[in-house]
Amino acid sequence: MISLTRRVRDLDGTRAFYREFGLAETSPGTFATRAGGEQLHLLPGTADEVAELHIGVDSTDDLRAIGAALEAQDVPVERADGTIRAVEPVSGVAVRLSVADRLPADPAPSAPDRVERTELVRRGPVEPLRLGHVAIGCTDVERAKAFFLDGVGMRLSDYVIGGPFMRFETDHHNVVLLPAPMTLLHHTAWKVRDVDEVGYGGSRMIERHPERHAWGLGRHGASANYFWYLKDPAGAFAEYYHSDMDALADGPLFWDPAPGTGDLPVAVWASPALEERPLVPEAMRPPILSADR
Numbered sequence: 432m433i434s435l436t437r438r439v440r441d442l443d444g445t446r447a448f449y450r451e452f453g454l455a456e457t458s459p460g461t462f463a464t465r466a467g468g469e470q471l472h473l474l475p476g477t478a479d480e481v482a483e484l485h486i487g488v489d490s491t492d493d494l495r496a497i498g499a500a501l502e503a504q505d506v507p508v509e510r511a512d513g514t515i516r517a518v519e520p521v522s523g524v525a526v527r528l529s530v531a532d533r534l535p536a537d538p539a540p541s542a543p544d545r546v547e548r549t550e551l552v553r554r555g556p557v558e559p560l561r562l563g564h565v566a567i568g569c570t571d572v573e574r575a576k577a578f579f580l581d582g583v584g585m586r587l588s589d590y591v592i593g594g595p596f597m598r599f600e601t602d603h604h605n606v607v608l609l610p611a612p613m614t615l616l617h618h619t620a621w622k623v624r625d626v627d628e629v630g631y632g633g634s635r636m637i638e639r640h641p642e643r644h645a646w647g648l649g650r651h652g653a654s655a656n657y658f659w660y661l662k663d664p665a666g667a668f669a670e671y672y673h674s675d676m677d678a679l680a681d682g683p684l685f686w687d688p689a690p691g692t693g694d695l696p697v698a699v700w701a702s703p704a705l706e707e708r709p710l711v712p713e714a715m716r717p718p719i720l721s722a723d724r
């Protein structure tokens with residue numbers, strides 16, 4: 432289980448975006464998924480940034496082991512009742528770990544078992560099942576990955592465009608680090624029931640807001656998930672995704688990658704097919720010079 436707390440400059444606009452995205456706002460700024468509970472917290476801020484990444488673990492024994500492993504890396508660890516907190520030193524991202532239940536298995540995808548197929552005709556937003564992964568840009572992903580792999584005990588699933596994709600469940604990835612000139616939240620990814628919901632959700636979000644469109648519909652190489660990325664009002668992307676490969680990620684045949692061995696394309700197909708750098712956050716784009724300079 433993973434959840435994220437963000438500080439954002441445009442709190443009202445970002446709240447409205449995630450309500451429309453299909454998350455349930457249980458109290459102002461707190462958003463729940465259908466199966467994962469409260470997985471997004473938005474706080475007012477003077478900058479758009481990650482305030483805290485929360486990772487659930489199975490037991491207090493796990494917490495003790497993680498605390499010791501982080502301290503072995505000379506990372507200071509704060510301990511409170513049933514919680515430990517540490518700051519990943521490269522990105523400066525605060526990570527909190529506590530004992531949490533594992534999420535229930537995902538409901539079955541909609542299947543064409545009736546002639547009328549009425550479940551395809553929707554009126555409201557899709558309701559994402561859970562937050563699947565968080566992708567964070569940082570200046571040195573190779574140093575930062577040690578915190579998550581050797582400290583938290585995650586496993587490495589893949590490398591794509593120089594970034595380690597790491598997991599702690601049967602999902603292909605739960606935390607992704609992407610090379611970037613500064614620390615930033617690149618995207619959050621919200622699992623929906625099937626590719627139909629990816630397409631329906633994405634097209635519904637851009638219907639009256641074409642400026643939200645970032646990239647999709649497409650299918651990634653790593654993890655083979657279908658995707659559609661939208662721009663949120665706080666400088667990050669929000670991804671609807673569905674993968675029918677995730678349950679394989681803990682199988683005995685899952686490979687152990689090393690940097691430079693992942694030659695998978697970011698997308699095996701997508702619309703548009705090869706848009707140049709489609710997922711560059713605003714914070715990484717060069718400023719536009721004003722005409723009167």
Ligand SMILES: [Fe+2]
Binds near residue numbers: 564566618620670
């Ligand atoms: Fe993603």
